[in-house]
Amino acid sequence: MVQQDIVETTVIKKQEISPQERFLYLKHSEFHGSTGIACVLTLPTSLKFGSLREKVLNEEQYGFPQHKLVLLCHGHSAHKNTVYMPMLAQRLADKGYYVLRIDFRNMGDSEPNRDAKLGRTIAQDCEDIETVYQWAATEQCRKLTGYTLVLDTIVAHSRGVMSMFEFARKRYVPNLINACGRFVAHGLYEKSLRRNPNWDRDGGFSCQILRFGKMQDIWIPKSETVSAASVDTSKFAEIDSRSWVMSIYGSADTVIPLSALAQYSNLFQGRHTADLVMYADHNFYGLANDKNAHDLPLRKGLVNYNVTVVERIASFLEPEQQLQRFYKSTSFIQDSWNPSQSLARWPLPHEFSHVSNFRDVGGFVTRNGLRVKPRILFRCANPGEITEAGLQYMTQNLKVSQVFDLRSAKEVKENKVINGVPVTNIPFNNQQSADPQDMSLIYRGMFLSPYMFPQAYKIMLQNSIPAIAQFCRYLIEGHCNQSHAAVFHCAGGKDRTGILAMLILGLLGVDDDTIARDFELTTIGLQPERKLLKVLEDRGDIYYQMLNSDKLAQEYRATPESMCRSLVSSKYEAMRLFLDQFRVLHESFDHFFLNVVKLSTSDIRAIKSTLLE
Secondary structure: OOOOOOOOEEEHHHHHHOOOEEEEEEEEEEOOOHHHHHHHHOOHHHHHHOOOEEEEEEEOOOOOOOEEEEEEEEEOOOOOOOOOOOHHHHHHHHHOEEEEEOOOOEEEEOOOOOOOOOOOHHHHHHHHHHHHHOOOOOOHHHHHOOOOOOOEEEEEEEHHHHHHHHHOOOOOOEEEEEEEOOOOOOHHHHHHHHHOOOOOHEEEEEEEEEEOEEEEEEEEEHHHHHHHHHHHHHHHHHHOOEEEEEEEEEEOOOOOOHHHHHHHHHHHOEEEEEEOOOOOOOOOOOOOOOOOOOOEEOOOEEEOOOHHHHHHHHHOOOOOHHHHHHHOOOOOOOOOOOOOOEEEOOOOHHHHOOOOOEEEOOOOOOOOOOEOOOOEEEEOOOOOOOOHHHHHHHHHHHEEEEEEEOOOHHHHHOOOOOOOOOOEEOOOHHHHHOHHHHHHHHHHHHOOHHHHHHHHHHHHHHHHHHHHHHHHHHOOOOEEEEEEEEEEEOOOOOHHHHHHHHHHHHOOOOHHHHHHHHHHOOOHOOOOHHHHHHHHHOOOOOOHHHHOOOOHHHHOOOOOHHHHHHHOOOOOOHHHHHHHHHHHHHHOOHHHHHOOOOOOHHHHHHHHHEOOE
């Protein structure tokens, strides 16, 4: 029996104004009583290109479609098309994001509040955000977008910031962007009294908002204001430590005190980016008669600083910026035995050990709230040139007593092998090396684009089952623990090592987003691997021979430099696409290990018992 999606999706084609946008209603079976919340979904601009080749050729201008969803939330008495929202949606879609901007209940085109006497409470807003969070993982979302999405970012304005942070106390969202959010919540009482002196006596106030395309007077009950004014913002510190917050305010804001920017900076110290748009008001417009020093567009005669806001948010969400934040937020792992102690995820820096990309596979949280044990499994590039001090630290401090070498016999013979610790060679990929000259035609897509990696990884996986089974047997037999840790590696610690890490983390229940972000960390891990990169770069024109197709080289405008960059890359989306393909073929990680690797259910339980806490 197929389980029905808890969120129902209705596409309203007659309200679509652009081929790139979809007008939706999302109705949660528990939260909504009629149509649900109205949304506009902006699709990645690069989807207009029909072929992979066209997407690759235009990637510098239009980012490849991502598995990431950005949610835009409006403020008080507003709607999905206010301030920067349509402009930001388009800018992020150009970068490859799926972007959803919503009307909270009783705003814009959404259904009324659940209880008119209570009004639009913060708790109700959180339900609407939860609807989006759950929708991203539904089959209906996959059919509409082509992907199962992850809610990667929430951008909220003004009152919506309270709702965003309250929601994030319970759900992990990697990026939280606070645009002009209030910090001292009870200041809302003072604001309400200034605007409406009889607010308290009357039990609320009336204001005009856009409802179903027309300006209408609606009643804002006192309880709606109290809901926002009574939020304890100090509890926002409970938000998952992996979440990174950006706060952006206008220097001429007369609605929210600028002290809020400093207060949020202090609250999220160490994981906060502060930004100030000079001369902009609460809605990011200039004041009357302002000089337009940067020649920005005007709106109703005022300088439109929303253009600046959009560019700064887009910069914050650049892939390189996201990678650096994930690297920083996961660089330390809480010790299992003593929570006051932190363990380094990267315990053997290259300058000390001469080993690249050496990192702990543990510390990641699983979908069911368990954690991958740290200090049991490590991954790296070839450790053959490890220093004496590095080897001593690896064996004595990290307790590594076994190394698994995934390279072919040819690679092992031609390159160095670590000494001083037992090594078992379990060659991945039927003894084929990662030497580009040994790659068959099936792998040539790796020269053209990282988005062609999944096809090569599929073949590597098919050709590596005996090696995977042997590695699993080591875990099952209880040889691996925090007193007897293991390392697995290939040449660069990227492709074959990345596939094995994906399989282990996936079997343990780590989500796809985290697996792909961990894969992407190799971009940082390989930066010191100058020797390997130099060898690849020096091959120059040989890449054309290895590609073995003048036609492909011309079609993709491939150069030796572009082919080298592609070959050594470790992009988030390459792993996400491979994970999608893996699930189409094998349904789940448990099914793969049961049906392909031929483990038993008790074997799988043993692996999970060994590696989870």
